Amino acid sequence: xxxxxxxxxxxxxxGRGIGRGHSMVxxxxxxxxxxxxxxxxxxEGVVKEIEEKGGTAIAxxxxxxxxxGCDALVSSCLSQFGRIDAAINNxxxxxxxxxxxxxxxxxDDVFRVHxxxxxxxxxxxxxxxxxxxxxxxxxxxxxxxxxxxxxxxxYAAAKGAIASMTYxxxxxxxxxxxxxxxxxxxxxxxxTAMAKDADGKDIELPFWDPALNTPLVAYMIxxxxxxxxxxxxxxxMERLGVMRQPAFGKTLVREGGWDVESVRRFFKDGLGxxxxxxxxxxxxxxxYEGLEAP
Numbered sequence: 001x002x003x004x005x006x007x008x009x010x011x012x013x014x015g016r017g018i019g020r021g022h023s024m025v026x027x028x029x030x031x032x033x034x035x036x037x038x039x040x041x042x043x044e045g046v047v048k049e050i051e052e053k054g055g056t057a058i059a060x061x062x063x064x065x066x067x068x069g070c071d072a073l074v075s076s077c078l079s080q081f082g083r084i085d086a087a088i089n090n091x092x093x094x095x096x097x098x099x100x101x102x103x104x105x106x107x108d109d110v111f112r113v114h115x116x117x118x119x120x121x122x123x124x125x126x127x128x129x130x131x132x133x134x135x136x137x138x139x140x141x142x143x144x145x146x147x148x149x150x151x152x153x154x155y156a157a158a159k160g161a162i163a164s165m166t167y168x169x170x171x172x173x174x175x176x177x178x179x180x181x182x183x184x185x186x187x188x189x190x191x192t193a194m195a196k197d198a199d200g201k202d203i204e205l206p207f208w209d210p211a212l213n214t215p216l217v218a219y220m221i222x223x224x225x226x227x228x229x230x231x232x233x234x235x236x237m238e239r240l241g242v243m244r245q246p247a248f249g250k251t252l253v254r255e256g257g258w259d260v261e262s263v264r265r266f267f268k269d270g271l272g273x274x275x276x277x278x279x280x281x282x283x284x285x286x287x288y289e290g291l292e293a294p
Contacts, residue, residue: 002030003222008081010034010073012064012121013091015042018141018187021211022088027055029218034077036060036091064091065113070120074128086137086221087125089118089162096151107154114158119165126169126178135177137221140166142184142232142243148279163232167245170230179229181220184243185213186236208237216240250274 009026013019015037023035027050035050037043040061050057060076063069077084093113095106122138129136145152146160166182173180187210213235219225234241252270254262277283 002028003218003224005030007031007085007221008034008077008083009086009088009221010036010060010077010084010121010125011088011090012036012073012117015039015046018185018210018213019088019090020046021187021209022090022214022217023057024050024053025211025214026218026221027057028053029222031086031218031221032081033057034060034073034080036062036064036073038063038065064117064121065109067120070117071124073121074124078128083132084125084128084136085134086139087121088139088141088217089121090141091117092141094152094155096155098151099153102153107157110154111158111161114155115161115165118162122165122169122180126173126176129178130176135179135226137225138169138173138178138180139217139220140180140182142166142182144184144234144280147282150279163243163245166232167230174229177226179220179226181228181230182232183213183217183235184232185210186234186239187213210236212236212238249276 004026009031011019011022014023014035023033023046027033035043035046035057038061043059043061047057047059058080060073062072074084091113093110095110097106118140140162142163143159145156146163149156163182166180169180186208188208216233216235220228232243234243
């Protein structure tokens with residue numbers, strides 16, 4: 001018997017890459033899986049692989065870039081399997097472009113498919129979990145890109161929103177026994193194949209098996225993982241780590257509050273050494289002498 005025997009799970013964007021890896025591994029652990037992908041042939045291909053290995057799955061091609069599609073995805077799990085125990089928000093797209101050239105459409109498309117899809121699927125799933133009782137699990141997908149990554153204003157914004165929603169939902173849903181966690185995966189996918197450096201040149205990355213992101217997901221969905229909520233984890237490759245959550249650092253206090261002159265006097269020596277490195281690559285803070293326009 002697998003770790004997830006009898007669990008009913010939906011996985012969005014599961015026709016390829018990380019979502020496919022989730023579906024395959026979860027089915028191997030005994031879960032009944034709804035494999036969602038807007039490309040139905042890809043979803044059906046994953047279902048066939050699962051069934052050939054003795055697992056149970058159904059294909060779903062609802063568009064999770066719409067609320068109606070997300071509602072239909074959750075409903076398909078309820079109608080086919082009678083309940084929903086976990087929702088994995090994996091669907092995503094990229095429309096990389098530098099900030100000054102990015103269009104409204106490029107921003108909106110990425111934010112909708114990542115952040116709004118996560119909101120819609122999770123809300124429908126959580127309502128169903130509350131009504132059926134017994135708790136459940138939501139797994140979201142963020143990225144280290146939300147720390148800042150060149151050419152990815154839209155993607156970084158969406159992934160940052162997903163991390164923040166994870167913390168909020170974990171607070172709100174604990175009363176219903178619903179855990180909410182998030183992974184920041186590493187894998188070779190169609191999206192990573194388009195990775196570029198700060199100069200816009202292609203980056204050649206090693207192969208990272210997408211399925212290596214799923215073991216922790218399986219554990220968090222299982223009965224053994226009921227103690228984990230409100231966390232973001234780094235998964236994939238050979239790593240397994242906890243992502244530090246946003247927090248205030250060193251704080252200066254001045255009786256009566258701060259005026260402009262006191263900020264001028266005390267800020268640089270008091271907080272200057274504390275300024276954070278920023279961006280995914282975390283280069284040392286480089287601007288103590290100021291930023292000069294060319």
